[in-house]
Amino acid sequence: MIESPGLLLTVVAFLAIIGPLVFVHEFGHYIVGRWCGVKAEAFSIGFGKELFAWVDKRGTRWRVAMLPLGGYVKFKGDMNAASQADPTWLEMSAQDRAESFPAKPVWQRAAIVFAGPAVNFLAAVLLLGGLAYVQGDPEAPPVVGTVAAGSAAQSAGLKPGDRIVRIMGRSIDSFTDISSIVTLRPNELLAYEIERDGRRLDLSIAAGTRIEKDRFGNVFRLGQLGVGSAPLVFRPVSLIEAPVVGARKVAQLFTSALDGLGQIVTGRRSLTELGGPLKIADVSGQAATMGWASFIFLMAFISINLGFINLLPIPMLDGGHLLFYAIEGIKGRPVSPQVQEMAYRSGLMVLLTLMVFVTFNDLSSFGLWRSLSGLIG
Structure with missing residues (x-):
């Protein structure tokens, strides 16, 4: 444990x-x-009381402040850290105006x-x-390997060997694409396009709900279709291909973020699921105990x-x-x-x-x- x-x-x-x-x-x-050509007057990591700072040869003050919940760059001509234009920038000399942000x-x-x-x-x-x-790219085709007894998939008539082609009109290229859509939509009726023995079938399936609690006590309400895939295969990724794979994964996570926000706005997910700095800190500590790969993934997700x-x-x-x-x-x-x-x-x-x-x-x-x-x- x-x-x-x-x-x-x-x-x-x-x-x-x-x-x-x-x-x-x-x-x-x-x-x-x-x-x-804009001069930066200050570059701050954090807000509040300054812990330490130095000034470089360009005159930029690099500072680290007490509250590490953000930062700012204050350019010449800015009135404050929010980059509101200082009304007096027009009174600067021609040289200073040329280096100012509002100009x-x-x-x-x-x-x-x-x-x-x-x-x-x-x-x-x-x-x-x-x-x-470093690890390889985990791959699994969007083909049903197993169907759980009593699951939403079994009720809808899904069978091993079925290939899930589209959900909600979105093309499904891998088994993980299924999870990224279904997990965020418990009990929602979604349109599926299935390929079975060379034929196309259109089904409407509402995923079941599963309540999960991780070993740290966090509780999650997730959608569950009730299908399993074949074992994952980690495909080797070349150095040249790595950015492409990274961009694809970022697009998937970004789409999930949009989905989550849309569900909160429309009331399909509770506002209580929104977390802040304390929750990020808690999850960061958990990721650190799970190993460097989990920590890197969390950093990318937060970024x-x-x-x-x-x-x-x-x-x-x-x-x-x-x-x-x-x-x-x-x-x-x-x-x-x-x-x-x-x-x-x-x-x-x-x-x-x-x-x-x-x-x-x-x-x-x-x-x-x-x-x-x-x-x-």
Whole structure:
């Protein structure tokens, strides 16, 4: 039996995942900003009180702060870490204005902002591609090997040897594609296209629900079709092919993230399933006890989610900035400072509310509220 991770391992594992991912995200902004001729005044990993810092020959202050839950690059002409334009940038000298972020064309500003999430996706491609290069790429054709008695698959009439061609209109290329769709949709009626003895069959199947609890006490509600595949075969992956395999896996995980968000928005999954920093720390410690491969996979998964979340069109996030730049590109002029200020304030309130909510969820998953209610009772 594997023991649960202690507090020290959990903290170290969390920092070992979040620190590098925040760095590569911000470095994406920084390096594209440099290519566009924008001076970075500060590059911060974390928020709050500064732990240590140094200034490079370009005048950029590299700092590490106490709260490692994010970071920022403050470019010349920015009023704050949220990259709101400083109204006084127009009063700068011609040379300083040329190095400032607000003075750049809208496409360059958009490229600088988009680079952060893009580098998170690229990091995930490299991590998952490297994992496939070292371990091989697990493959299993989408062919039913076994059908569990009493399962949704048996009720629908699936048989060993059936090839699942499409689910919900999505092409199924491997057995793992089945799981990525079905697992997120317990009790949902989905359209299946099956190939049996050279014939095509159209079936509607609702997967059953299975409740899982891992060895660390986490509870999951998952869809279960009730079919098994042939044993996995780890296909060797060349160094040249590894990025392609990594990109394919990132696309699959990104699609799953979109599916999960869509289900939460439409009410098919509970908001209580949203986790925050405490949950990430807990899972990081668990992954560290499972071995380096699980740890690398978790890092890639969080990197994808970090890129995805930052692309949401919420002011204060990269997606919010990109929305403003899209409007500017269409209208030919920037969104007014008053509208931007209102949007940033609203975005900050949304993010703070979300942070409080996911922290409440995290503490609930750890059983804190049950413990307190027991003490009070």
